[in-house]
Amino acid sequence: MNNLTYWFLLILCIAVEVWGVAIGSRDVAVVGFIAGLGVAAVARLLYRADQCEGGEEA
Secondary structure (H helix, E strand, O other): OOHHHHHHHHHHHHHHHHHHHHHOOHHHHHHHHHHHHHHHHHHHHHHHHHHHHOOOOO
16 A cells, blocks of 8 residues: 555545544544554555565564
């Protein structure tokens, strides 16, 4: 995942979270937060996979 995609997805998740707070829907805010955690986790996994393919051990 390149940096542009990563930051775009994180900003989108933050926007959903803020929108949920603005409309008073805690469920929407929680979904945005969880989605943001998922984006960060997937980016970290992809980064580690790239390192392992390069010959470095985790």
